[in-house]
Amino acid sequence: MVDGSTSAVVADDSHFMRSVISDILEEGGIEVATQARDGAEAVEAVRTHDPDVVTMDVEMPEMNGIEATERIMAEHPTPVVMLSAHTDENADVTFEALDKGAVDFFTKPGGEVSMEMSRLKDQLVDIVTSVADVDVTGGAAKNGAGGSTATAGTGTVSRKSTSTRSDAASDSTGVHDEREFVDNPTLLIGSSTGGPKMVETVMEELPTAADFRVLIVQHMPEGFTGRFAERIDARSDYEVREARDGARLAGGEAVVAAGDYHMAVKNYRNGRLRVKLNQDPPVNSVRPAVDVTMETAAETIDDPLVGVILTGMGGDGADGIRAIKGVGGHTIAQDEATSAVYGMPKRAVETGCVDDVLPIEGIAGGILDTITTEVTR
Structure with missing residues (x-):
């Protein structure tokens, strides 16, 4: 220096x-x-x-x-x-x-x-x-902080489980909870710098029993989002694909916004949503923009919404978090200690509309807590 x-x-x-x-x-x-x-x-x-x-x-x-x-x-x-x-x-x-x-x-x-x-x-x-500015000496920023992710090429076979309405999930003490989830929840995840590993970590720990429709917006160029979707698909129990114009999404399925296209929620009926891709001007200097997806979801979906902002630079997602909170959804931001770049989460928190600020290892559990109706032991 x-x-x-x-x-x-x-x-x-x-x-x-x-x-x-x-x-x-x-x-x-x-x-x-x-x-x-x-x-x-x-x-x-x-x-x-x-x-x-x-x-x-x-x-x-x-x-x-x-x-x-x-x-x-x-x-x-x-x-x-x-x-x-x-x-x-x-x-x-x-x-x-x-x-x-x-x-x-x-x-x-x-x-x-x-x-x-x-x-x-x-x-x-x-x-x-x-x-x-990222600390790579031991802790927070990289290599799946707080959660393990498989290395490409390990030959691991992914198992796609059948969605049910309950899930045996273990907490940090090893005690298993039988969770009952609300019907038809939608999860929206936004991230940027340092985000791919964090998104994979969250999706790895998300059971299909929760039956989310998952919309992922990672700031990433065209040509990379398809590979990113394949990686998440291989590492999670959700069926994950790159978004296509007009794609429909049901429980247990996820789409990744395609590079250079905004992904808007077009309509929602009977637990199924449809997305529309467009090349409108960049929002927050990016396309795809998290705000576009979150704001249109808030306008269109009348079932439970959970919005999550992970590591990234800039302020994209702050307005989206505000919109989700405005319609009664639950909102989560990654904490500073485990964020590679505490830009997007910080801006989201500054809106006053974030319900929980959590380390990466706690986000999947935090998401599930928002849709859990009762817990019996």
């Missing part, structure tokens, strides 16, 4: 991209300590320069970004932002890098790269600055 500014290591096998990224960061007030041509150089650069953050290319010779991230997290824990191209293959390895400890990712533009990177420079500076 130089003169109190944020310092970064820029790792990319392209000299051109290293230069473009370094110029953007330095223009944004971030000191570039050094550049690295591959993963091995990135690991050594982190050891030598002790930066606040690393921007890491996914595909590099000698040692790729996944291996480098794993080494850095094991030897010299430092926040890492992956820089990924818009391809299916890069989406897969980017999520694998998140499993290894990366905090978030930023997608490299296609086409005329220098012009596109210039257009996106404010976003890149914002995410690098935010990620640099």
Whole structure:
């Protein structure tokens, strides 16, 4: 760190991209300590320069970004932002890098790269600055804080259970409660920076017996939300898919808002809801926006609503939380200690409309408590 500014290591096998990224960061007030041509150089650069953050290319010779991230997290824990191209293959390895400890990712533009990177420079500076503040030394921010998540490629087989109206759930003392749930609840989850692992953690712990219709809005670009939905589907008992225009949702099912599309709740009848996708202008500078989904849900759904805001930068979701609370729904925000970036949850709490502020490991239980009608032992 130089003169109190944020310092970064820029790792990319392209000299051109290293230069473009370094110029953007330095223009944004971030000191570039050094550049690295591959993963091995990135690991050594982190050891030598002790930066606040690393921007890491996914595909590099000698040692790729996944291996480098794993080494850095094991030897010299430092926040890492992956820089990924818009391809299916890069989406897969980017999520694998998140499993290894990366905090978030930023997608490299296609086409005329220098012009596109210039257009996106404010976003890149914002995410690098935010990620640099994440504590990755032991606790809160990453690797499924407060809950375990399976690593990609473990060969784990997902079991999709049949939805019922009660659930045997164990509490922290190992005592099993027989829960009875209200009918036809809808759960809305919004997140951004550091969110993918947190969303997976919550969904892993959510039984289909609760019979939620789940709408997930994660700030994520086109080409990545489909893979994200597949990951949640493999790790939870819910049937999870990327949202499509006109998609209908019943109990035990979940959709992830598609990248670059707002997801609005179009109608709701007899416990089934339908979503509408649109490319209206960004809201809170993002598309999809959490506010769009939460506000339209509050306007349309007359059965129980639960709104949850997880880690992320910015203020998206605050108006949505206000709308859900306004129609009698229950609202939850992730606490600061377990949030990678306490931006979205903080803004939600500041509305005065959040019922519970919980650590990530308590959120699934908190969600279930909101729809539990009685507990017998």
